[in-house]
Amino acid sequence: MVSGAQAEGFLAALVSFMQPIMHAYVPGSASIQDASTVDRSGEDGKRYGNEGQILLAALQDFISATMRLKIANSEKKPEDIGAIPDEQDKPGEKTIEIIADIPRQIPCPEIQNKIIDALRPRIFNEMPIRVLAFASAGESLEIIDRGEMFRRVLAKVYTSTSTPAFDADWTHAQQMTLSDEPEISDAGYREQKHLLVELVRLHSRYAILSHTWIRDTPGDIVFQDWATRAANPRGNRKIDMFCAVAARDYGVAFGWMDTVCIDKTSSSELDEAIRSMYKWYRGAHVCIAYMAETRALARMHRDSWFSRGWTLQELLAPTHIRFYDMDWDDFFTEGATALRDLPFFPAAPLTVADIHREIRTATSISEYEVSLFRRGDTERIALSRRFQLASKRQVTREEDGAYSLMGLLGVDLSVAYGEGAARAFFRLVRELLATKTHVLDLFNHAYWGAPQNRLLPVRILQYFYRTHHFDPYTRDGRAASLLDRWQPLEPIVLTHLGVRIPLLLAPALKLPADAERCEFVPKGEFYASISLDIWSDTEGTVVSCDNYNVLDARIYEDRHLEAQSDYMRSTITRQNITFGIMNFGMDGDNVLLPQEQQCFSVMLDCGLIPPGHIYPSDNSNIHIVPTHGAPIFQFGSSRGTYRIPRGELERHGLQLVTLFL
Known part of the structure; x- marks a missing residue:
C-alpha cells in the first residue's frame, strides 16, 4: 500500500513522461493542460488529444479513489507503507509498488521538455540496445532495453534538477536568455542546454567490458541463458565481477558486454550491434579490459586478448581504458593516472609506462598512436x-x-x-x-x-x-x-575491369645477376636505381633479388629490334620492367615528380609492349609483379628540377597513362 504523497509522485512522474509524447504527436498542442481540467467530450478533448488526456484523467481518478479507500482502512505503521506485500496480505487485495527513484519534485514543463530533448538522442542514438543495470555495489542485476533506460535516467535527471545547485545555475542561465544582447542571450540558451546534457550524460554513464570469450564448455553466458545463468558459475562470475568493478570503481549503474547484451538470434539486432560497436566503446565512461590469462604485468603482452580481432578496436576506441588481471585486480597502482592522455604526462606513474611497454610489445602500437586514437584523431x-x-x-x-x-x-x-x-x-x-x-x-x-x-x-x-x-x-x-x-589527375575508381588509376610509367632495365650496380646513362635528365625482392605468388617465398636501372637509355636503344623475330624481342624485353608511379602531381601542363620523398609505385610486366607505347587497351597484357611491398625509389635529376612539361615526358623516357589494374 502506498501513501497519498507517493501516489501523487507516481502520477506526476507519469504525467511528465506522457507530456512530451503528446507534444510530439498532438497537432497544435503548445501546452498541455492539467488532466483534471480537460473537457473529455468536447472540442478541448479533441484539441489536446482525447486518448492521452482521458488516460491521464482516468489514471488520476483511479489512484485517488484507491488511495482514499486504502488509506482509510490501512492499519500499517508509517514505515511499512510502500513495502512489498508479504504472504499475509489478503488474496484479493491489490497494492501499488512505487519505484524508489521516482522524484518527489517534478521540474516545470519547460525544463521537462528540454530534458526530453537532451535525453532522447542520448538513449536512442548513443546508448547500446540493452545494458546490464545494477545497484550501487553491482548487485541486483537486470538486463534492460532502451525504453527502460529512458525511464530510469529520466527519473534521476528530474531528481537532480530539484537541487539548489542546479536551480542556481539554471536561474543564472535563464537571466542571460532575457538579455537584449543577442550574444549573451544565445550564450544563456547554450548554457541551459549544456546543463541538461551534462546531467543526462552523468546519469546515463555506462562501463563496457573488453574480454575474450571462455573457450571451454559451457563457455560464456549469452542472452538466451540469462534466466538460467546460475547453472554456469564460471560465466556468471565474469558478469558479477564486471558489474561489481563497474559500480565500485567507477560509480556507474549500467554496464555492457557482448555476451549477454546482444540477442544474436536477431539478425537486425546483430547487424546494428556490429555496426555500432566502435561508437559504443567510444561512448563508454570506462572500458574494463579483462586479461583472463594474466596475473603478472610482465606477462600481459602474452595474453590472448592481444591476438583477437575484435579487441583491437576495444583497445583503441575508448577514451578511458583500465586493465584488470585474471583475479579482477587493477593493474594500475593506487592513484595512478588512467591510460587516456599519455604521452603528455611529465611524470607518469611507472605502471602506466609498463603497460604502454606491454601494449607496444604485443601490438607494435606506439604511445603517440595510442594518444591519437584516444583523442579521436583516427584519420591522422x-x-x-x-x-x-x-x-x-x-x-x-x-x-x-x-x-x-x-x-x-x-x-x-x-x-x-x-x-x-x-x-x-x-x-x-x-x-x-x-x-x-x-x-x-x-x-x-x-x-x-x-x-x-x-x-x-x-x-x-x-x-x-x-x-x-x-x-x-x-x-x-x-x-x-x-x-x-598528392591528388591524382582523375578520381581513382573501382570498375569491373579493376581499379582505374593514372600512372606515370618509368621503364627500368634489369641488370644481370653478376653485374654490380654502377652509374649508367639515362634516357633524359632523370635516373634512379632500385633493388627488389621478387616473390612467388604465395606468401614467404623469395624467387630472386634483382637490381634495376630506372630510365636506362639502353632500354630505348633496343626498340629498333621490333622488326626482328619474336624470340629475339622476348629475350631483350624480359630484362625490362616498368614502374607505375602513383604519387605525382600536375601544375598546369607540368608533371611534378616527388623531390623530397620516394616514388611510390607498382611493378608491372608489360610483356612485349615497347616503352612509351602502353595504352589502356593493353590491360590484358600487363601483369603486376609480386613484390614484398610497394616498390619505392628516389629520382635524381641532372638539372636539379622535378618539373617536366607534359610534352617533354617522352624525351625523358616517361609516359602518362590511365590503366585498369
Whole structure:
C-alpha cells in the first residue's frame, strides 16, 4: 500500500513522461493542460488529444479513489507503507509498488521538455540496445532495453534538477536568455542546454567490458541463458565481477558486454550491434579490459586478448581504458593516472609506462598512436597502418576480420555472415575507395598472394608488409600519410575491369645477376636505381633479388629490334620492367615528380609492349609483379628540377597513362 504523497509522485512522474509524447504527436498542442481540467467530450478533448488526456484523467481518478479507500482502512505503521506485500496480505487485495527513484519534485514543463530533448538522442542514438543495470555495489542485476533506460535516467535527471545547485545555475542561465544582447542571450540558451546534457550524460554513464570469450564448455553466458545463468558459475562470475568493478570503481549503474547484451538470434539486432560497436566503446565512461590469462604485468603482452580481432578496436576506441588481471585486480597502482592522455604526462606513474611497454610489445602500437586514437584523431593514422595492426589477429567467424575494422576505418558495411572473408574484405576496401578523399595509401601493401592480377589486396595480411617510408616524419601536421599530399589527375575508381588509376610509367632495365650496380646513362635528365625482392605468388617465398636501372637509355636503344623475330624481342624485353608511379602531381601542363620523398609505385610486366607505347587497351597484357611491398625509389635529376612539361615526358623516357589494374 502506498501513501497519498507517493501516489501523487507516481502520477506526476507519469504525467511528465506522457507530456512530451503528446507534444510530439498532438497537432497544435503548445501546452498541455492539467488532466483534471480537460473537457473529455468536447472540442478541448479533441484539441489536446482525447486518448492521452482521458488516460491521464482516468489514471488520476483511479489512484485517488484507491488511495482514499486504502488509506482509510490501512492499519500499517508509517514505515511499512510502500513495502512489498508479504504472504499475509489478503488474496484479493491489490497494492501499488512505487519505484524508489521516482522524484518527489517534478521540474516545470519547460525544463521537462528540454530534458526530453537532451535525453532522447542520448538513449536512442548513443546508448547500446540493452545494458546490464545494477545497484550501487553491482548487485541486483537486470538486463534492460532502451525504453527502460529512458525511464530510469529520466527519473534521476528530474531528481537532480530539484537541487539548489542546479536551480542556481539554471536561474543564472535563464537571466542571460532575457538579455537584449543577442550574444549573451544565445550564450544563456547554450548554457541551459549544456546543463541538461551534462546531467543526462552523468546519469546515463555506462562501463563496457573488453574480454575474450571462455573457450571451454559451457563457455560464456549469452542472452538466451540469462534466466538460467546460475547453472554456469564460471560465466556468471565474469558478469558479477564486471558489474561489481563497474559500480565500485567507477560509480556507474549500467554496464555492457557482448555476451549477454546482444540477442544474436536477431539478425537486425546483430547487424546494428556490429555496426555500432566502435561508437559504443567510444561512448563508454570506462572500458574494463579483462586479461583472463594474466596475473603478472610482465606477462600481459602474452595474453590472448592481444591476438583477437575484435579487441583491437576495444583497445583503441575508448577514451578511458583500465586493465584488470585474471583475479579482477587493477593493474594500475593506487592513484595512478588512467591510460587516456599519455604521452603528455611529465611524470607518469611507472605502471602506466609498463603497460604502454606491454601494449607496444604485443601490438607494435606506439604511445603517440595510442594518444591519437584516444583523442579521436583516427584519420591522422594511415589506412595501411590501421590495416597492419589487424593483419595477424584471429577471429572465429572469418568475416569478422573485415567487420571488426569498420569503426577504426570510419566506414559502414551491412553484415552478411556467410559471404566469406574475401568478399567481406573486398566490400570494406571498396567502401574506402568510395568514401575517402585520400586513397593512395590503400595500395601500400605486399603484392603477392593475389589469385587475380589486381592492384587491391585480397586479404588483410598483405598490409603487414606495408612500407613506413610515407608515415609523417613530424607530428605537427594533419596528414596521415605523405602520400596524401598528392591528388591524382582523375578520381581513382573501382570498375569491373579493376581499379582505374593514372600512372606515370618509368621503364627500368634489369641488370644481370653478376653485374654490380654502377652509374649508367639515362634516357633524359632523370635516373634512379632500385633493388627488389621478387616473390612467388604465395606468401614467404623469395624467387630472386634483382637490381634495376630506372630510365636506362639502353632500354630505348633496343626498340629498333621490333622488326626482328619474336624470340629475339622476348629475350631483350624480359630484362625490362616498368614502374607505375602513383604519387605525382600536375601544375598546369607540368608533371611534378616527388623531390623530397620516394616514388611510390607498382611493378608491372608489360610483356612485349615497347616503352612509351602502353595504352589502356593493353590491360590484358600487363601483369603486376609480386613484390614484398610497394616498390619505392628516389629520382635524381641532372638539372636539379622535378618539373617536366607534359610534352617533354617522352624525351625523358616517361609516359602518362590511365590503366585498369
